[in-house]
Amino acid sequence: MNEPCHKTCNFGRLQKLKFYKYPAILLNNHIGRRESGNQRVFRKAKVLLVNPWIHDFTAFDLWSKPVGLLSIGRLLSGAGIEVSMLDLTNSVPKRKSDGTGQYSHEIIPTPPVLDGILRHRRYKRYGIPYTEAAHRANSHRRPDLILLTSAMTYWYRGVAETVDFLKRAYGNVEIWAGGTYVELMPEHARENLDVSRIINNMSPSQVANEVFDFLMIKPGARWSDPDSIDIYHPYSSDHCFVTRTSFGCPMNCSYCGSHTIHGQYRQRNPESVALDILKATRRGVRNITFYDDALLAGNSCHLKNVLDCLETLLPPSLRPESASSKPLAFHVPNGLHGRLMDSECAAMLARWNFGTINIGYEFDDASHQDDTGGKIFRDELETAVANLRNAGFGPERIRAYLLCGYPGTKLADLTDAIKATVGAGARPAMALFSPVPGSRDFQRLFSDMKVAGEPLLANKNIYPIHSGFCTEDEYAALRIAIQILEKELISRGSVPDAPVMDILLRELEGVKKRWNPYPEAQNSNPVSGMD
Ligand code: SF4
Incomplete structure (x- = not known):
């Protein structure tokens, strides 16, 4: 038949x-x-890729790029589709030499659910100003399909505003929404985004195949590495190249959403990653950023393989130890596994000109580490910092991320962790806790709470204060205390037995006077969590 x-x-x-x-x-x-x-x-056929605005109290461009969207863009453009990018966050008036910088922003009304929680911060739309964005949208001809990404769950109103903006610009256009927020909260996204389709649980190549079906296009040759973004680079100024050597993480910390977002840990082909970096360097890019969740997993062998491949491909002027006036610089914004930072790994990172090394430490208390996955303990942090210092990293280039506001911890736990960190010779960096849907903690602690239905309450600037971990004054005083300790650390090399709590209490008085000049008219504002 x-x-x-x-x-x-x-x-x-x-x-x-x-x-x-x-x-x-x-x-x-x-x-x-x-x-x-x-x-x-x-x-x-034309597909427009859109990175939406950010709505938040604070935001900073830490080499942020929509990597998944760029991978899809590469697959579509490789199949002959006209692909354009409208990155509404691509507006950083003054970039630092390392490629980071402050986004442009416009003040917008604070959503009612967040009203009154922060007294000293304004809610903003980060990215290209609205009217300029409208000009840019009009410069693109009407697309046949828009692929819209998303990031933090608590930025969803920026995604919703972007959908509204795109419909004003292009009429009733087909929009598919994906990205981290959609992946973590698909039902919420379905209810809150006026889009034609929600894309979750799909790899870049699966999304590309769906697009081919929708546009009835037959792609040509199969792609060799669907995660590569080497062909498609829509940014006019290439201040950095963002890539991944792997997806996910072999560990499963209770507060982390890596498993929900990426599933099983998997590594990319080292040669393919090295080739992507090589092509970026040919466009003049010198800042290379790895956005891996677990860059050192596999005892850093995978990263070593990538860098070994890269060394064979690079021209002599860009290899380590060359005397180039514009050498390659590598960055890793996510926390590295301190346990895996042996002397060989530290030497490799120093040789390849990695900038600031961030170690995910989170808690000093061993029981909190045990309860959440046992990622690292204090002696391992000390060994990691010692290895980095021996490899040539000064204290200004070593930071430890500490969770601020984790449920069940107190402010005193955080000050203990700050003390241990500066004692080990690393700079403390507060990582504000935000409940991540899909994490083990979220199912255990938050599934029946208001925060589960309203992601805005999971905002990292809001949650530690809204949950009662600390007040806004205490948070401001903590930041000042950390700056004071960092200065001392950089001048002395380490600060054993730092009187963190004393410094915090002293700075808290200053903050209160500055923010509440008439204290008799204010309610008392006790230091929460310290007993
Ligand atoms: S917090 Fe870090 S180590 Fe833990 S699961 Fe997430 S990525 Fe892995």
Whole structure:
């Protein structure tokens, strides 16, 4: 028996598309439209990739790039589709030499649910100012499909505003939304985003295949590495190249969403990663950022393999130990596994000009470490810092992330962790806790709380204060205390037995006077969590 004709030819679907969906037919991956009169114009199918605005109290561009969206863009452009990018966060007036910087922002009304929690911070839209964004949107011809990404769950209102903006710019256009927020809270996204489709549980190549089906396009050759982003680079100024050597993490800390977002830990082909970096350097990029969750997993062998491959590919002027005036610089914003920072690994990072090394320490209390996954203990932090220091990293280039506001911990636990960190010779960096849907903690602690239905309450600037971990004054005093300790650490090399609590209490008085100049008119503001 013959195959049914709809399996072997597209005619039926084309007719449907022509009469019921779009006035369009397809020719060699071009969509034909009856633009005016009887004139039929053939043009490439067009997909617009959109990185939405951020709505928050604070935001900073720490080499942020929509890596997943760029991977999809590479697959689509490789198949002959016209792909454009509208990155609404791509507005950093003054970048530092390492490629980071403050986003432009406009003040917007604070959502009612957050009203009154922070007295000294304004809610903002971070990224390209609205009117300029409208100009940029108008400079793109109307796309056949928009792929919209998302990041933090508590930035969802920025995604919703972006959908509204795109509909104003392009009319009733097909929009598919994906990204981290959608992955972690698909039902919430379905209810709150006015889009045609929610994309979750799909790899970049699966999304690309869905796009080909939707546009009825037959892609050419199969791609060798669907995670690569080497072909597609839509940014006019390449201040940094962002890539990953792996996805996910072999550990499973109770507060982390890595497993929900990436599933099983997997590594990319080292040669493919090295080739992507090489191509970026040929465009003049010198800042390379790894966005891995677990860059050192596999005893740092994987990273070593990537860097070994890269060394064979790079021209001599860009290899380590060359006397280039613009050497390559590597950055890792996510925390590294301190337990895996042996002397060989530390020497490798120093040789390849890695900038500040961030170690995920989170708690000093061993029972908190045990309860959450046992990622690292104090002696391992001390060994990691010693190895980095021996490899040539000064204290200004070694930081330890400490969780601020984790449920069940007190402010005194955090000051103990700060003390242990500066005692070990590393700078303390507060990582404000935010409940991550899909993490083990979220299911255990938050599933029946208000925060589960309203991601805005999981905002890292809000949660530690809203949950009663500390007051806004205490948080401000903590930041000042850390700056004081950092200065001392950098001048002395380490600060054993730092009187963190004394410094905090002293600075708290100053903050209160500055923010509440008439204390008799204010309610008393006790230091919470300290007993
Ligand atoms: S917190 Fe770090 S070590 Fe723990 S699961 Fe997440 S990525 Fe892995």
